[in-house]
Amino acid sequence: MTVPATAPARLAxxxxxxxxHHRRTSAAARWRxxxxxxxxxxxxxxxxxxFTLAPMVSSLWVSLHDWNLVSxxxxxxxxNYTDLLTSGDTWRVLGNxxxxxxGYLPLVYVGGLSLAMLLNRAFKGRTxxxxxxxxxxxxxxxxxxxxxxxLLNPSNGLVNQLIEPVxxxxxxxxxxxxxxxxxxxxxxxxxxxxxxxxxxxxxxFVMVILLAGLQSIPGEVLEAARVDGAGGWKRFWHIxxxxxxxxxxxxxxxxxxxxxxxxxxxxxxxxxxxxxASQVVVGQIYDLTFRYGRAGDASALSWILFVxxxxxxxxxxxxxxxxxxxx
Numbered sequence: 001m002t003v004p005a006t007a008p009a010r011l012a013x014x015x016x017x018x019x020x021h022h023r024r025t026s027a028a029a030r031w032r033x034x035x036x037x038x039x040x041x042x043x044x045x046x047x048x049x050x051f052t053l054a055p056m057v058s059s060l061w062v063s064l065h066d067w068n069l070v071s072x073x074x075x076x077x078x079x080n081y082t083d084l085l086t087s088g089d090t091w092r093v094l095g096n097x098x099x100x101x102x103g104y105l106p107l108v109y110v111g112g113l114s115l116a117m118l119l120n121r122a123f124k125g126r127t128x129x130x131x132x133x134x135x136x137x138x139x140x141x142x143x144x145x146x147x148x149x150x151l152l153n154p155s156n157g158l159v160n161q162l163i164e165p166v167x168x169x170x171x172x173x174x175x176x177x178x179x180x181x182x183x184x185x186x187x188x189x190x191x192x193x194x195x196x197x198x199x200x201x202x203x204x205f206v207m208v209i210l211l212a213g214l215q216s217i218p219g220e221v222l223e224a225a226r227v228d229g230a231g232g233w234k235r236f237w238h239i240x241x242x243x244x245x246x247x248x249x250x251x252x253x254x255x256x257x258x259x260x261x262x263x264x265x266x267x268x269x270x271x272x273x274x275x276x277a278s279q280v281v282v283g284q285i286y287d288l289t290f291r292y293g294r295a296g297d298a299s300a301l302s303w304i305l306f307v308x309x310x311x312x313x314x315x316x317x318x319x320x321x322x323x324x325x326x327x
Contacts, residue, residue: 100198
C-alpha cells in the first residue's frame with residue numbers, strides 16, 4: 001500500500017518519518033498560533049502587567065527599604081518584617097480584622113441563604129424583591145457607609161430611636177438601667193457597627209450566588225425525599241445543604257478574601273477609631289504610608305497580608321475535598 005507523502009501522522013504510524021519541510025511547517029504554524037493568542041491577550045495582559053504585577057514587584061522591593069516617599073530609599077533588608085511581626089499594633093489590627101470576619105461571615109451567609117430560600121419560591125413580585133435586595137451591592141461603599149453612620153448615630157440615629165422605647169420598657173419591668181449602644185462612637189460597638197453595614201450591603205451578592213445554587217438542585221431529588229417521609233428540616237440538612245456546598249464554598253472563599261481586605265466602610269464610618277478599636281490591616285497600611293510616611297513598613301505589611309490570604313485560601317481549596325459535593 002502506498003502511503004501519501006502529505007500525511008506525516010500516517011507515516012509515523014507505519015514507522016516512517018515526516019519530511020523535514022512538513023516539520024518546519026508544523027513548527028511555524030504552532031508559533032503563528034501562539035503569536036495570535038498573545039496578540040488577543042494583549043488588551044488584558046498589558047494592563048495586568050502594568051497595574052498589578054509591576055506594583056506587586058515594586059512593593060516587594062520597597063518593603064526591603066526604609067522610605068518616606070520623599071527621601072531616597074535606604075536598604076534595611078527584612079527589618080521591616082521583623083519590626084511588624086514583633087509590634088503590638090500589627091497584632092491588634094490583625095485581631096480586629098479577624099473579629100470582623102468572624103462576625104461578618106456567618107451573618108452574611110445565613111442572611112443570604114435565608115433570602116435565597118425565600119426568593120426561590122414562586123410568589124407575586126418576586127423579581128422586584130430580587131432587584132431590591134441586590135441594589136445595595138451596586139451602591140457605592142461611601143454612600144452605604146454614610147447612610148449607616150447616620151442610622152447608627154447614638155444621639156439621633158433611627159436605630160437607637162427604635163431601640164430606646166424597648167429598653168425603657170425593659171428597664172421599667174426589671175429595674176435596670178439599659179441604654180442604647182454608642183455604636184461607631186463606642187470602642188466596644190465600633191466594629192459591630194461596621195459588620196452590620198457590611199453584611200447589609202453584601203447580602204444581595206450572597207443571595208444571588210446561593211439562589212443560583214438552589215435552582216440547580218434537581219426538583220425530583222427533593223420530591224423523592226418528601227415522598228419517603230423526610231420533613232422540611234431533614235430535606236434542608238441532608239439534601240439542600242450538601243448539594244449547595246459548591247456555592248457555599250465560593251461564597252466562603254470570596255467573603256474571606258474580601259474580609260481580610262476590608263477598608264472602605266471602616267475608613268468612612270469610624271476612621272479606625274475610636275482609639276483604634278476598629279482599625280484593620282488595610283487601614284493600617286494606609287496610615288503607615290500616607291499618615292506616618294513609612295512606605296517600607298506599609299509594603300511589608302501588604303505582603304504579610306498577601307501571604308496570610310494565600311494560606312487561608314489554599315487551606316480552603318484543600319479542605320473542600322472533605323465537604324464540597326460536586327456531584
